[in-house]
Structure formats: C-alpha cells, structure tokens
Amino acid sequence: MSSIILNKLGVSQADLNTLTQKGLADGVAGEFYFAQSTVLSVSISQGIIAQPYGAVSAGGALRRINNATADFVAFDGLNLANAENAVNRMTKVPAVQGKPVQLKLVGDENHASFYTQQAVLGSLTNTGFLTEAVELLKEIDSYGRSYDKRVINVGASLTVQDKHMLVQRFDGRFVEDTRPVVQLLVQVYLKGDDGTVEAGSESIGVPMVVTHTLKDTAAWHALVHSAVEQASNNLTAVEIKGGNDYEIVVGGGWGGVVLHEAYGHALEADFHRKGIAVFQDMLGQRVASKGVNIYDDGTVQDARGSYNFDDEGNPTGKNLLVEDGILVGLMTDEMSAAALNMKATGNGRRQTYSDVPMPRMTNTYMAPGKASLDDLISGVKKGLYVTQFGGGQVDITSGKFEFNATQARIIENGRLGAFVKGASLAGMGKKAYMHVKGVSDNFELSKIGNCGKDGQSVPVTVGQADTLFEAGAMSVGGTA
Amino acid sequence: MKKYHDICQKAVQQALKLGATDAQCNINLSSDKSLSVYKGESEGLEQRNELGATVTCYIGQKVGTFSVSDLSEASVDMAVNSALAFAQISPENPYEGLLDKNEVQNPTTADVQALDLLDNTNMTPDELYQGALAVEQAVYSHNGIISTRGCGLSQSRSTSIGYASNGVSYQDTASVFSASVEAIAADSKNKVTDYYHDSKRHLSDLEDLADIGHQAALKTVAKLNIVKMPFSGKLPVVLSPEIAGSLLLSKLAGCISGDAVFNQGSFVKKESLGQKLFGDNIQLVDNRTMVRGLGSSAMSGSGIIGPEQVAFVEDGVLQNLTYNVVTGRKLGLCPKHGRPKMYNAHFKPGKQTVVDLVSNVQKGLYVTDVMGHGFKPSRGDMSFTIGGYVIENGIITDDYVLEATLSGNLIEMLNNTTFAQDLKFKYGSNSPTALVEGVSIS
Numbered sequence: 001m002s003s004i005i006l007n008k009l010g011v012s013q014a015d016l017n018t019l020t021q022k023g024l025a026d027g028v029a030g031e032f033y034f035a036q037s038t039v040l041s042v043s044i045s046q047g048i049i050a051q052p053y054g055a056v057s058a059g060g061a062l063r064r065i066n067n068a069t070a071d072f073v074a075f076d077g078l079n080l081a082n083a084e085n086a087v088n089r090m091t092k093v094p095a096v097q098g099k100p101v102q103l104k105l106v107g108d109e110n111h112a113s114f115y116t117q118q119a120v121l122g123s124l125t126n127t128g129f130l131t132e133a134v135e136l137l138k139e140i141d142s143y144g145r146s147y148d149k150r151v152i153n154v155g156a157s158l159t160v161q162d163k164h165m166l167v168q169r170f171d172g173r174f175v176e177d178t179r180p181v182v183q184l185l186v187q188v189y190l191k192g193d194d195g196t197v198e199a200g201s202e203s204i205g206v207p208m209v210v211t212h213t214l215k216d217t218a219a220w221h222a223l224v225h226s227a228v229e230q231a232s233n234n235l236t237a238v239e240i241k242g243g244n245d246y247e248i249v250v251g252g253g254w255g256g257v258v259l260h261e262a263y264g265h266a267l268e269a270d271f272h273r274k275g276i277a278v279f280q281d282m283l284g285q286r287v288a289s290k291g292v293n294i295y296d297d298g299t300v301q302d303a304r305g306s307y308n309f310d311d312e313g314n315p316t317g318k319n320l321l322v323e324d325g326i327l328v329g330l331m332t333d334e335m336s337a338a339a340l341n342m343k344a345t346g347n348g349r350r351q352t353y354s355d356v357p358m359p360r361m362t363n364t365y366m367a368p369g370k371a372s373l374d375d376l377i378s379g380v381k382k383g384l385y386v387t388q389f390g391g392g393q394v395d396i397t398s399g400k401f402e403f404n405a406t407q408a409r410i411i412e413n414g415r416l417g418a419f420v421k422g423a424s425l426a427g428m429g430k431k432a433y434m435h436v437k438g439v440s441d442n443f444e445l446s447k448i449g450n451c452g453k454d455g456q457s458v459p460v461t462v463g464q465a466d467t468l469f470e471a472g473a474m475s476v477g478g479t480a
Numbered sequence: 481m482k483k484y485h486d487i488c489q490k491a492v493q494q495a496l497k498l499g500a501t502d503a504q505c506n507i508n509l510s511s512d513k514s515l516s517v518y519k520g521e522s523e524g525l526e527q528r529n530e531l532g533a534t535v536t537c538y539i540g541q542k543v544g545t546f547s548v549s550d551l552s553e554a555s556v557d558m559a560v561n562s563a564l565a566f567a568q569i570s571p572e573n574p575y576e577g578l579l580d581k582n583e584v585q586n587p588t589t590a591d592v593q594a595l596d597l598l599d600n601t602n603m604t605p606d607e608l609y610q611g612a613l614a615v616e617q618a619v620y621s622h623n624g625i626i627s628t629r630g631c632g633l634s635q636s637r638s639t640s641i642g643y644a645s646n647g648v649s650y651q652d653t654a655s656v657f658s659a660s661v662e663a664i665a666a667d668s669k670n671k672v673t674d675y676y677h678d679s680k681r682h683l684s685d686l687e688d689l690a691d692i693g694h695q696a697a698l699k700t701v702a703k704l705n706i707v708k709m710p711f712s713g714k715l716p717v718v719l720s721p722e723i724a725g726s727l728l729l730s731k732l733a734g735c736i737s738g739d740a741v742f743n744q745g746s747f748v749k750k751e752s753l754g755q756k757l758f759g760d761n762i763q764l765v766d767n768r769t770m771v772r773g774l775g776s777s778a779m780s781g782s783g784i785i786g787p788e789q790v791a792f793v794e795d796g797v798l799q800n801l802t803y804n805v806v807t808g809r810k811l812g813l814c815p816k817h818g819r820p821k822m823y824n825a826h827f828k829p830g831k832q833t834v835v836d837l838v839s840n841v842q843k844g845l846y847v848t849d850v851m852g853h854g855f856k857p858s859r860g861d862m863s864f865t866i867g868g869y870v871i872e873n874g875i876i877t878d879d880y881v882l883e884a885t886l887s888g889n890l891i892e893m894l895n896n897t898t899f900a901q902d903l904k905f906k907y908g909s910n911s912p913t914a915l916v917e918g919v920s921i922s
Contacts, residue, residue, distance in 0.1 A: 042570075045743050046742065046743065046810075048573055048574075048575070049570060049571050049573065050573070051536070051543040051544060051545050051566075051570065051573070051576065052544050052545070052566040052569075052570050053544075053545045053546070053547075053566075054544075054545070054546045054547070054562050054563075054566060055546065055547035055548070055549075056547070056548050056549065056555070056558070057532070057547070057548075057549040058549055058550070059549055059550075067521075068518065068521060068523060069521060069522050069523060069524045070523065070524040071524045071525050071526075072524055072525070072526040072527065073527045073528075074526075074527070074528045074529070074530075075528070075529045075530075076529065076530050076531040076532065076549040076550060077531060077549055077550030077551075077552075078549075078550070079550065079552070089527060093525050093605060094605065096521070096522065130566060130569055130570075131569050134569070134570065134571060152744055153743060153744050153745075155743065189743070189744050189745060189858070196858075196859070197744055197745075197858045197859075198858060199745060199856075199858055242712075242885055242887070242920070242922045243922070274518065274627050274628075274629060274630075274664075275626065275627045275664075276626075276627050276629065276664045276671075276673070278671070354528050354530065356526065390853050390854065391852070391853030392852075392853075393851045393852055393853070395673060395851065397664055397671050397672060397673040398670070398671060398672055398673070398882060400851070400865070400867075400882060400883050402851040402852040402854075402864070402865035403852070404852055404853050404854035404863065421861070422854065422856065422861045422862075422863050422887065423863065424852060424854050424863045424864070424865065424885060424887075426851075426852075426865045426883060426885060428883070475883070475885070475922075477854075477863050477864075477865065477885030477886075477887055477922065478863075478885075478887065478920075478922075
C-alpha cells in the first residue's frame with residue numbers, strides 16, 4: 001500500500017522515525033500522529049438543497065510523554081516543514097524527568113483489518129458523488145411528504161468522511177489506518193390537527209463505501225418511516241407525573257446509551273488515575289446485578305465504533321468491563337495504563353490530530369439475556385417502556401446521569417399504553433444496574449452514536465437487549 | 481497580514497476567471513497554548529497552530545463551498561476548483577448570493593481597534609505553570625477537596641481575514657486568556673464536583689487566580705451537604721445567573737434563530753414578530769460592540785456593519801430574529817438590519833436584590849446545576865435534571881439536593897420570571913438571578 005500521508009510529507013518511514021526520535025528525545029513515550037480527513041456534505045430543508053460543502057483538513061501533532069506530563073505541539077497543514085517546526089518547538093519545551101514504562105497490550109498488533117484500504121471518495125472533487133447525493137436528498141424529501149400528509153418539512157443531510165491516519169510511535173512501532181464513514185440523517189416535522197408541530201429524526205452512520213448507502217432504498221425508507229412514526233407518536237403523547245415508583249424497560253439497541261452514560265464514562269481510566277470516578281477502587285467488587293455482562297469492543301465487524309488501531313497506534317480489543325455484575329476492567333489510554341499498571345486496551349482516541357488522546361469508548365454493550373420482551377412487560381404494574389433517547393449526560397464523580405426520553409410508552413398492568421411526552425430518566429450509575437430484573441434476547445447494536453468528552457466528539461455505538469429495571473432504580477421526570 | 485489578504489484576493493480572482501459570477505475567500509488563523517497542573521506537576525504544555533481557508537463560489541444562485549487546512553498554492557487551487565465544481569452541479573437556490581455590491585460596508589481599522597479585543601502578551605511556559613499552580617494551591621487550601629481534573633491556564637490569539645468579489649474586505653485579530661478548574665470534594669458519604677472559570681480578552685482583566693481556585697473549592701465543598709428533595713410540585717425556583725443564562729437565555733436564543741423559524745422547528749413563527757409572547761419585564765438586548773467583550777465584533781456579518789445594539793425582546797414583545805443574509809431572504813427580512821447571532825446578549829436586570837427576591841419564596845429551590853438536553857424548541861417544553869439548595873422561609877439553606885427534576889415550558893416560564901438586580905458581564909451572554917414561578921420540581 002502506498003502511504004498517502006508519507007507521500008504528502010515526502011519522507012520514508014525510516015526518515016519519519018528518525019524525526020520522531022529527535023522530537024521525543026527528552027521523553028519516555030509518545031508519538032508523532034498525522035491525519036488527513038476529507039469530508040463532503042450536502043443537505044436539504046424545505047425542499048431546498050443547501051450549499052454543498054467539502055473540506056480537507058490535514059495536519060499532525062507531536063506528543064512527548066514523561067510520567068503524567070504530556071507536552072503537545074499540533075499544527076494544521078500536512079507538510080515536512082510543519083513537522084520539523086513542531087520538532088523544534090518541542091525540543092525547546094523543558095522536559096520533566098520521565099521513568100521508562102513497559103507497555104502491555106490487550107489487542108493483537110497484527111490483527112485483521114476492519115476496513116479495506118479503499119477510499120470511500122474516489123477523488124476529492126468527486127462531483128459524481130455529489131450529483132447522486134443531491135438526487136437522493138430530493139427523493140427523500142418527496143418520499144417523506146408523500147408518506148404522511150401531516151409532514152410539513154423534511155430535513156435530510158448526507159455526510160461522507162474519508163480519514164487516513166498514521167502513527168509513528170516513540171517505541172518504533174508504525175501504524176497506518178483508514179476510517180471511512182457515511183452518515184445519513186433524516187428529520188421530519190409533522191403538524192397535528194390542532195396545529196402543534198412535532199419533530200422526529202433517525203440517522204445511520206456506518207463505516208462503508210458511499211455507493212452502498214446511496215443505492216440502499218430500503219435503508220433510507222426505514223429512516224423516514226421511523227422519523228415519521230416518532231413525530232406521530234409525539235403528537236398523541238400524554239403528560240405523566242414524575243416519580244420514583246416506575247419500573248423501567250429500556251429498549252434494545254439505542255437504549256444502550258443508558259449503559260454508556262451510567263457505566264461507560266465512569267470506567268474510563270483517566271478518571272481513575274485522578275481518583276475522581278464513582279467506581280474508584282472498586283475492581284473486583286459488585287457494581288451490577290448478577291447476570292449483567294458489559295463489554296467495550298472496538299473489533300465488532302462493520303460497527304461505527306470499530307477501528308483497527310486507536311489514535312495512539314495500539315490495537316483495539318474486546319474488553320470485558322463487568323462480568324456477572326462484578327467490575328473486572330477499565331478502558332485505558334497509554335498514560336492511564338502506565339499510571340495504573342494496567343494493559344493498554346486500545347481506547348486511546350482523539351477527534352482530530354489537534355486533540356490529545358484520552359480513554360474513550362468504542363462499541364459499548366451489555367450482553368443479551370434469555371427472556372422475551374413480552375416476559376419483561378407482562379410483569380410490570382406501573383412502568384415506562386423507553387425506546388428512544390435524546391442526549392444523555394453523566395457526572396462521573398457522583399455517578400448522576402440524565403436522559404431525555406424521546407420515545408416512551410406507559411406500561412399499565414402488563415400492557416403497553418399511550419406514548420409519553422417530555423419525560424426524562426435520571427439516576428445514579430452505582431445504583432441503577434444493581435436493580436436489573438430481566439434482560440431479553442433481542443440484542444441490537446446502534447447504527448449511530450457520537451460521544452462527547454472534554455469538547456472532543458468521537459463516533460461510537462451502544463447496544464443491549466430490552467432491559468427491565470426494578471422500581472426505584474431510576475427516577476422519571478414528568479411534565480404533568 | 482497583507483500576505484493572507486493577497487491569498488484571499490488571488491483565490492477570488494482565480495474563481496472569477498474560471499467562471500464564477502461571485503466568490504469569497506476567508507482565512508482563519510489561530511495559535512494557542514495551555515498548561516494544566518495536577519498535584520503540583522505540569523500535565524504538559526499544549527501548543528496549537530491552526531489554519532483554515534474557505535472558498536465559496538457562486539454561479540448565479542448556485543453555490544459551492546470548500547475548505548482546506550493549508551495555504552499552499554496547490555491547496556488553495558484545489559479549494560477554488562472544488563467549490564466551483566460543487567456550484568456547477570448544485571441546484572439553483574433562490575435565496576443564495578452575496579450581498580449587493582452597493583450595499584456592502586466594511587469596518588474600518590478604527591472600528592476594529594475601538595473594541596480593544598487584542599492583548600499581545602505572550603505567556604511563557606513558566607508563567608503558565610506558576611499561574612496554574614496558584615489556582616491549584618488555592619483549591620487545596622480548603623478542607624474536603626480530594627482532587628481536581630487539573631487546573632488550567634490558557635491563552636489564544638485568532639485572526640480572520642475575508643475578501644469577496646462584492647467588495648467585502650476585513651481583518652481582525654483577538655485574544656482570549658482563560659483560567660479554569662474542576663474540583664472534587666468528598667467526605668465519608670459523598671463525592672461531588674464543581675467547576676469555576678474565567679475568560680477575558682486581556683490578561684490583566686482576568687480574575688485573581690487564587691480567587692478562581694477558592695471559588696471552585698467553596699462551590700464544591702458546599703455541595704457535600706446532600707439532602708433528599710424535601711418536597712415536590714409546582715413550586716418557585718430561583719435560578720443562579722449561570723443557570724438562568726443556560727435555561728432561559730440560550731434556549732430562547734435558539735428559538736428566535738431565523739433558521740429554526742424558517743424550518744418550522746421553533747414555537748416562534750415569523751408572525752410572532754411584534755407579538756407579546758412573554759412577561760412585561762422581559763428585555764433581551766444584544767450589544768455587538770462592547771469594549772473587550774467576549775462576543776464583540778466590528779461587523780454584523782459579511783459586508784454588513786448593522787446596528788451596535790439590537791433589542792430582541794422589549795417589554796415581552798418579540799422584536800427581532802437572528803438571521804444571516806440568506807436566512808433573511810428566506811424570511812423576507814432585510815439582510816442589512818440582521819445579525820446572524822447574538823454577540824454579547826443579556827437580560828436586563830430587575831430592581832430587587834437577590835436576598836429580597838429569595839425572601840418571597842417560602843418553599844423552593846435555588847438552582848445551581850443543570851444536566852440534560854430535554855428541550856423541545858417546537859413547543860418550548862423542557863425537562864432537566866437539576867441540583868440546588870433548598871429555600872425555606874425566604875432563605876437559601878445549606879441543604880444541597882443533588883438530583884431533582886425540573887419541568888416546565890419556556891413561554892410560561894418567561895411569563896412568570898422576575899430578575900434580580902445582579903447582572904454581571906462575565907460570559908458572552910449573561911443573565912441576572914431569576915425567580916421563576918410555576919415550574920414543576922420533584
């Protein structure tokens with residue numbers, strides 16, 4: 001494979017290694033990271049195609065690690081002069097005396113590739129793609145309007161990203177990877193009989209070649225149907241009273257976002273390094289009900305959170321975090337792994353070259369159980385079945401988490417009732433999953449997901465099967 | 481600076497030569513450095529040089545945009561060619577197009593300088609380290625503090641340069657200095673966190689660094705006294721200035737954005753202009769030219785100087801929406817009078833002190849924290865997880881509620897809000913403390 005990034009820099013891998021060693025001479029670990037990302041995006045709203053947008057952003061960053069100190073020099077513009085300038089700037093920053101570390105890896109350095117090395121975009125000015133994309137968006141717009149007469153506006157956007165990255169590590173390892181992602185978002189606005197407007201949206205964002213999405217009519221039809229259904233449900237939704245006495249069934253797939261917030265973030269090892277996480281010093285202890293198994297797995301085929309190597313150049317792996325309710329693992333980057341004497345789990349990620357890596361989730365999920373959804377719902381006297389969530393958030397120190405439930409139905413005496421509007425779910429991570437009553441067998445991984453932390457956003461997925469929580473595990477915020 | 485201006489001009493001329501009827505090029509440059517300290521040690525000096533050039537090409541009312549992250553001739557050429565190729569195949573958009581040549585106004589150098597947004601101080605790594613250390617030492621001087629997520633000091637300087645075929649030409653440079661800390665406190669039962677930061681255009685205006693540490697520590701330690709929510713129902717809440725800014729001001733700003741209105745995603749319609757939507761005492765004002773203001777700008781948009789001050793809500797009556805040239809055309813609003821966003825917005829203060837305002841509340845919550853994304857612009861409904869101190873018999877007590885929920889409706893809330901007199905211009909947009917009646921808390 002010819003390297004796009006080495007070609008741009010105009011150096012061989014050996015030369016780059018020499019330059020990296022020079023820049024990191026006063027360190028004990030670190031890397032020179034480069035990336036080039038090409039994005040094309042086009043959108044429609046009110047039947048009008050908004051201006052098509054394209055961008056190439058390319059650059060690099062040199063990071064020098066000494067114990068808990070990471071000096072960092074980042075630059076836009078992928079060329080050798082900028083790389084050499086970064087090396088010069090780094091050597092002028094006074095260094096802390098570092099203690100060498102022996103990094104242990106979870107994943108296999110030579111593991112299989114999850115992406116082909118094929119670029120999703122043939123050429124940077126791929127007008128053929130854009131012509132097709134504009135046609136697709138117009139089709140989505142007219143299909144959405146004809147699908148339901150109450151639709152007053154359809155918004156849709158298609159974004160294609162082609163990203164190449166290269167890591168030359170201090171320890172000599174050299175890694176290159178490519179990360180193509182296609183994302184299609186559909187949003188519909190429905191006007192009810194009384195004039196109220198409700199929105200519904202659905203999106204898909206997967207690593208794949210762009211032409212697959214453009215030609216998969218069934219896939220985008222499904223997005224429109226789901227968005228319309230959500231908006232329609234919201235039009236008939238009723239208000240409920242909040243309280244702590246609801247049993248909650250969190251739906252499969254996207255419902256895993258509860259897990260992501262309640263557990264995921266608090267198991268990122270940088271928080272543990274500073275002693276501030278809610279699950280601090282709890283390895284080996286019970287943190288969830290028996291039967292709860294939680295994984296973070298960066299190696300799931302075709303999943304949005306998967307990649308071959310993390311942004312420190314370490315291989316990804318399938319990491320068991322909670323086994324039968326017992327906390328058994330954390331997600332680490334190199335610095336937290338070294339500080340906590342743990343393995344590097346391949347979770348050191350960054351949004352762009354100009355961001356510092358930190359422990360981040362990939363595909364985070366709870367393994368399925370054996371019940372059916374009916375089994376779970378039929379036993380519930382007073383509850384909520386929540387299948388779609390708006391943004392969630394967690395305070396990793398107290399463990400407090402919060403979600404907006406955008407699709408939820410009342411459960412009354414074992415039967416599903418009306419849709420609910422404006423409800424939220426809140427709870428404490430340490431408590432909620434200690435009260436799991438049942439897990440169904442219909443496991444699903446989400447097709448979309450972006451996770452934010454310290455201003456950096458990275459693609460992830462979440463997953464689970466339908467999960468029933470006892471009353472009191474979470475509280476419901478109502479609007480009545 | 482001339483070098484960048486020349487690159488912009490050359491790109492625009494190249495685009496016109498290749499068949500564009502109009503073109504625009506913007507360059508943004510920034511350099512920043514930051515350093516944080518953890519338990520006395522530097523966590524590292526971070527330095528960034530960022531650069532971007534964006535070219536927009538028009539062929540009549542067809543438009544395409546492309547950005548690149550370096551200014552080599554090959555990259556700028558690629559941006560021009562790609563933007564033009566995009567414009568060629570994109571459908572006609574009846575609202576697109578640059579402002580008419582005769583309407584273009586550019587800010588003068590004096591306009592830019594009058595805002596006083598640039599401080600050329602260049603902090604050394606050691607100055608950054610010593611500053612961050614001063615913040616940290618203040619934090620740890622308080623009992624109960626067990627850790628921080630790092631105490632950081634940063635400085636950044638950014639320049640934007642623009643040139644377009646309709647005569648738009650501008651450049652400005654601004655700086656920001658910031659200090660921030662997230663502190664963690666714990667006792668035998670609880671572990672809590674809170675945050676404090678300050679940002680200023682000039683280093684000399686930054687709050688005292690030790691004070692920043694003390695503020696963060698005091699806010700955090702106070703939260704350890706956790707109680708269960710003692711009541712629920714339709715009760716008054718008093719929102720701290722930060723929370724009033726995020727729950728009232730920024731949510732309202734989102735709903736009066738011209739794009740949201742045009743897309744019918746907001747409860748505000750174009751017809752709402754001139755209508756009384758909120759209480760008599762609601763005044764939302766935006767000042768674009770505040771000296772050293774965090775959001776200040778010498779112009780309202782590309783080629784538009786526009787008014788210095790705009791009242792968006794006056795005595796509860798909606799007077800304006802935010803919109804750029806294109807959105808203005810979509811909504812039939814005069815592009816020259818519009819601004820694409822709020823620059824330094826604030827709610828005008830009321831007459832009472834915070835103590836007086838709270839004294840009216842027999843039972844309620846003083847809200848200091850909010851979490852979640854539970855806001856629906858199409859209805860104004862909101863549902864958030866909140867934290868705050870119990871108010872009893874007109875006094876804010878020491879009892880902190882970590883987890884409560886607030887639900888209400890923005891329109892109703894802004895019909896039942898009383899502001900205190902304590903408006904301060906600390907952030908880009910600011911609100912006084914607000915008493916809001918008629919929301920549900922549990």
